[in-house]
Amino acid sequence: MSILHNRICNKELKQNVLKSVDIKERITISFYKYFHITDPSLFRDELYVILTKLKVFGRIYIAHEGINAQISILPILYEKFKQILYSFHPELNKIRMNIALNENGISFWVLRMKVRKRIVADGIKDHNFNASNVGMYLNAKEVNSMLDDPEVMFIDMRNHYEYEVGHFENAIKIPSNTFRDQLPKVVSMLKKQKDRKIVMYCTGGIRCEKASAWMKHNGFNNVYHIEGGIIEYTRQAIKQGLCIRFKGKNFVFDGRMGERVSNEIISNCHQCNLPCDDHTNCINDQCHSLFIQCSNCAKQYHKCCSLTCMTTIGLSNKNII
Numbered sequence: 514m515s516i517l518h519n520r521i522c523n524k525e526l527k528q529n530v531l532k533s534v535d536i537k538e539r540i541t542i543s544f545y546k547y548f549h550i551t552d553p554s555l556f557r558d559e560l561y562v563i564l565t566k567l568k569v570f571g572r573i574y575i576a577h578e579g580i581n582a583q584i585s586i587l588p589i590l591y592e593k594f595k596q597i598l599y600s601f602h603p604e605l606n607k608i609r610m611n612i613a614l615n616e617n618g619i620s621f622w623v624l625r626m627k628v629r630k631r632i633v634a635d636g637i638k639d640h641n642f643n644a645s646n647v648g649m650y651l652n653a654k655e656v657n658s659m660l661d662d663p664e665v666m667f668i669d670m671r672n673h674y675e676y677e678v679g680h681f682e683n684a685i686k687i688p689s690n691t692f693r694d695q696l697p698k699v700v701s702m703l704k705k706q707k708d709r710k711i712v713m714y715c716t717g718g719i720r721c722e723k724a725s726a727w728m729k730h731n732g733f734n735n736v737y738h739i740e741g742g743i744i745e746y747t748r749q750a751i752k753q754g755l756c757i758r759f760k761g762k763n764f765v766f767d768g769r770m771g772e773r774v775s776n777e778i779i780s781n782c783h784q785c786n787l788p789c790d791d792h793t794n795c796i797n798d799q800c801h802s803l804f805i806q807c808s809n810c811a812k813q814y815h816k817c818c819s820l821t822c823m824t825t826i827g828l829s830n831k832n833i834i
Contacts, residue, residue: 538587538588539570539585539586539587539588539620540585540586540587540588540591540612540613541583541584541585541612541613541620541621541767541769542582542583542584542585542586542591542610542611542612542613543582543583543584543610543611543613543716543717543744544580544582544608544609544610544611545579545580545581545582545632545717545718545719546579546580546604546605546608547578547579547632547644547645547722547723548578548579548602548604549577549578549579550575550576550577550578550579550580551577553575553576553577553628554628556575556602557573557575557626557627557628559601560573560575560601560626561624561626563597563601564584564594564624564626565624567586567590567593567594567597568586568587568590569584569585569586569594569624570584570585570586570620570621570622570623570624571583571584571585571620571621571624571625572584572621572625572766572767573624573625573626573627574626574627574628574629574632575626575627575628575629575632576628576629576630576631576632577630578631578632578644579604579632580605580632581632581633581719583620583621583765583766583767584621584624585620585621585767595610609740609741609745611717611718611741611742611744611745611748612744612748613744613765613769613772614744614747614748614763614772614773614774615769615772615773619768619769620765620767620768620769621767621768622768632719633692633719633720633723634691634692634693635692635693635696635723635727636693636694636696637696637727639730641730642726642727642730643726643730644723644726645726646726646729646730647722647723647725647726647729647738648711648713648722648725648726648728648729648736648737648738649736649737649738650737650738650739650740651712651737651738651739651740652740652749653745653746653747653749653750653753653755654749654753654755656681656712656739656746656758657750657755657756657758659710659712659737660681660682660683660758662710664709664710665709665710665711665712666685666703666706666709666710666711666712667681667682667683667684667685667712667714668684668685668687668699668703668711668712668713668714668724669681669684669685669686669687669714669715670687670692670695670699670713670714670715670720670721670724671715671716671720671764672689672690672691672692673686673688673689673690674764674792674803674804675716675763675764677779677780677790677805678761678762678764678771678779678780678790678792678805679743679759679760679761679762679763679764679774679775679779679790680759680760680761680779681714681758681759681760682758682760684714685702687699687702692720692724695724696724696727699724699728700727700728700731703728703733706733707732707733707734708734708735709735710735710737711728711733711735711736711737712737712738712739713725713728713736713737713738713739714738714739714742714743714746715742715743716742716743716744716763716764716765716766717741717742717743717744717745718738718739718740718741718742718745719742721738721739721742722738724738725737725738743759743763743774744763744772746759747759747763747774757774757775759774759775760774760775760777760779761774761775761777761778761779761780761790762774762778762790764792770791770792771790771791771792778790780805781805782805782806782807782810783804783805783806783818784806784807784810784813784814784818785807785809785810787807787809789805789806789807790805791805791806791807791808792804792805792806793805793806793811793816793818795816795817795818795819795822796815796816796817796822796826797817797818797822797823797825797826798826799822799825800817800818800822800825802818804818806818815828
């Protein structure tokens with residue numbers, strides 16, 4: 514089969530989506546599954562053809578260890594999409610779908626599917642590691658019960674910029690910029706806590722599921738993780754009328770850059786220090802630093818992270834106080 518990919522530039526694709534009449538009707542969904550794929554390239558190409566016909570946008574990674582997907586689709590095609598995906602491979606039958614909590618229609622504007630060595634870059638080289646030997650799943654009610662137990666440790670397996678804008682009460686942050694670095698660090702940090710109850714969580718479940726297996730591989734005896742991550746926890750809590758114990762915003766890796774979970778704003782603008790939890794990508798192509806920026810500073814700094822970046826791209830700094 515020939516290589517299948519998009520031939521239109523990213524900027525033009527985004528403009529086309531913004532002009533679309535159905536942009537606000539799209540729903541954003543994430544799903545993943547760890548299972549063995551014999552031929553990831555063939556799997557990728559066959560699925561690409563199907564999803565393109567269904568007008569799916571998104572980012573999907575395929576590897577020998579499974580699939581990791583974040584997509585958007587028109588609601589009218591959602592049920593058809595599910596049935597086709599369920600029948601595409603036995604391991605995908607009834608796979609859990611994490612539907613976005615907040616929607617603005619512009620999470621994605623193109624379908625990108627890539628074959629990778631891992632669906633989550635973990636840096637694990639131990640051939641004896643069994644990624645399927647995961648910790649125990651927790652639903653929303655069980656999560657709240659665990660949060661009330663002072664003996665339970667909640668571990669946030671996300672990056673620092675995700676934790677900064679939102680996290681569970683008293684959750685422990687693993688100081689690292691990548692999941693790859695977090696795995697050895699969390700084992701080292703908790704090496705004296707191997708018999709404590711440990712609850713791991715992440716955005717949609719894929720990182721904390723693998724992290725729970727890694728903790729068990731390293732001798733931790735009471736490891737749990739939140740099924741479906743923050744997204745599914747929040748959805749269950751709302752549906753069941755439970756108290757939502759996650760504070761702030763849940764960072765997501767698409768055009769929305771965040772879903773509001775609670776009304777609390779627990780972070781500050783990196784430039785003026787006022788309460789804010791909106792992320793910005795610095796528009797300087799040589800920087801693209803991800804940082805928190807309020808609307809006033811976005812105007813003053815022209816969506817740049819610093820005066821240096823403003824100068825680099827030739828913007829005036831006369832309005833900066």
